[in-house]
Amino acid sequence: MSEPIIKIQDLSKSFDTPDGEIKVLDGINLEIYRGEIFGIIGVSGAGKSTLVRCINFLERPTSGKVFFDGKDLASLSQKELYRTRQSMGMIFQQFNLLMQRTALDNVCFPLEIAGTDKKTARKKAKELLELVGLPDKANSYPSQLSGGQRQRVAIARALATDPKVLLCDEATSALDPSTTREVLALLKDINKRLNVTIVVITHEMKVVEEICNRVAIIDSHLIAEIGTVEEIFARPKSQAARRLFYPEGKQLALHGDRCCRIVFDGNSASEPVIADMVLRFRTTVNILFADTKNIDGKAFGQIVIQLPQEEGVADRMIEYLKAKGLAVEEVEGFV
Amino acid sequence: MFDPVIVKMLAEGFLETLYMTFVSSAVAYLLGLPLGIVLVVTDKGGIRPIPWLNWFLGVVINLLRSVPFLILLITVIPITRFITGTTLGSTATIVPLVIAAAPFIARLVESSLKEVDKGVIEAAQSMGASPLQIVFKVMLPEARPSLIVGSAIAVTTILSYSAMTGFVGGGGLGDIAIRYGYYRYQTGIMLITVVLLVIIVQVLQELGMKLAKISDKRN
Incomplete structure (x- = not known):
């Protein structure tokens, strides 16, 4: 827990729109430590999805720095950035599986990208499908799976390249409450078993309560408060925290x-x-x-x-x- | 009417039509497919935006597509002669067919690729996929059913264009229809060529739809 795996320094992000520049994130400072489950919570439009995309540089910050494992992402060449992304898995609200590939081939996909040979990739993919509890769905297509099963395949896929960090962008928002609990339990289990740092973006307090160690509250483009979940629950300092914790x-x-x-x-x-x-x-x-x-x-x-x-x-x-x-x-x- | 000479002529015309259609389609796809890919990739929201290139290709494609085929056919005669050494017959016809069909195919491919879920592309990017990998491992395979439907449309359109080339001495069923039906008032022969064309279109269209359905794993 000593050196942060992700460090965000004075990060700001604006988008150019026909109506002028719109500021989405403003002066964000954040440190996420190895092995923790870190939550980023905020109402929709607060900028949390943009923030998570700045962590793997799907969005380049307008200003400020992002360090991953000690490396300044902005200093990397395009190739190095691709390689660095392979050590950051990501899952999404809409699962984003390849619809024309089977579950197994979906899990193989990041390994193909990384250049792993086919035999090793398939073996690894099978193990991961077992880990997420879907060993019998290897040859099913995503359209034949339920929402919860699709997210499990997506988790297996995100873990294929043995990432150090798993970014979850509203990963349970499209799921019903009981499936949400199952998926959260799986994430917690993965965090313990594989020691993967997990960053959870959500607008739902119960997700944070259920699995996060620490949480950052984003409110109108700023971080309103950062702390352990217990701390903020017991003594919320900001209005945003009170609104979220005590709706x-x-x-x-x-x-x-x-x-x-x-x-x-x-x-x-x-x-x-x-x-x-x-x-x-x-x-x-x-x-x-x-x-x-x-x-x-x-x-x-x-x-x-x-x-x-x-x-x-x-x-x-x-x-x-x-x-x-x-x-x-x-x-x-x-x- | 069904004397051996005419039957032989119709059979040859039929084969010539197929030859023109398929060779033109193949060559047009060789040009149109990469062009369509470049259009999507270099688009404003694409995976590798290059605004000037996108704009330039768009203008060229629109220009070619706005010229009526019959006029294009005549306009490109010098190019046809330069490439094939002649302006008559089915091989010569392939040149204008390709020039007319490639931009059309580029637009078909573009619209198919744009249907691919942005989220899936983003997922691939998050895994460190390069633009080239995204094109070949995500966009093309995910758009496969739509690309097949598009190709059925493209081939049948090229088939109908090929019939038009009969007016300027191209080969095939269109040529027969114009010579016998239009110049000699032999309606019977013209009707047969039309029936043959309808059959080809039907078969190609059905085949395309079936293939698209089989290859689509979404349902």
Whole structure:
């Protein structure tokens, strides 16, 4: 985890359009470490797909630098860039399989590009189809496979050249919830077993919660916040993070009173904190919302409570909760 | 009407027509296919954009395609004579046929290749494929069914052009139709040539569609 495998420095990207120049990314700085699953989340149009394409130079940054494995991608010749891309696999929302090739030949494809001989390529492709759980679909064409199966073939294909990094561009957005879970589990398994660094681009919080170690939140062309998923979940610093992590906030917007959010992790959940607090202050609080989430195997709970009207009591309640070691945050603005 | 001389003449005309059509198609594809590929590759959103080349080829192709075939046939007579040494007969006809068909084929190929999913091309790029590899390993194989349908259209169009060359002394069924049907009012012979042409078109078109269907793995 020492030296980053991907390092992005002051990256900006603009596109020329008939309506003038449009800035898509602005001053992005990012380090992704070996072996981690790194999430990049943002609403559509935030620039995250462009960002992932800058990592393998499918899009050249307007300014700034991208280092992969210590190499400045801009300094590479076209040939070297092709070779470097072979150590970065990529999967897509629409799978992007070759429709006129069988599953096996699809997995062989990147090896053909790399110049691997046919026999070795087929052997490797068979192993990979086994790894993704589709050994019996080798001779099926993509049109004969379901969405989840197609994405599995695409994952096998992306892994064919033994990449160091796997870039996933909205890889589960076209899949139903249960298939999404399966594919995410597969990605997690691949990350552990093959020690491939995975970069996940998504607009869905549950994808980040399920597999990411760290996450960057992109909001209107900028990185709003970077941190571990637990950290941001417990103490979101930016509006964008709050909106993404607590989408239910919008539903609570009616209440005018002061509210606060309390986040529990597995350790603090055993004490009856709210009940104790109510007894102690002899004032009731209104629970507006409660929810538990599973982040990377750990249970997290959150409660949004409406604080009493009296100013002093509300402040003291917040103090009390903080003293109990809970992440407490007053929620306003969008709530 | 069915005396041996006429039957022999029709049989020869039939073979000549096939000869002109297939040789012209083959040569026209040798020119049109690469041209179509270059059009797609050098396009603004292509895998290797070269705007000036794309523009130039586009203009040349449109120019050739906007000249009516009968006029092109006469205009290119000097070129025909230069290449084949004659302007009469079926071999001489191949020259104008190729000149007329190559740009047409280039456009057919272009539209077939443009149907290939951009995402698949992007996937190949993400694997480090060079533009050449993308053309030969992605675009052409993925567009195969559409290219086959296009070739059926191209061949039948060339066949109908070949019939027109009868007016300036080209060979084949068109020539027979014009000499007997138009100049000598022998409607029977003309009808037979038309029937033969219809049969050829039907067979080629059906064959093309069948092949395209068999080769398409999308359904």
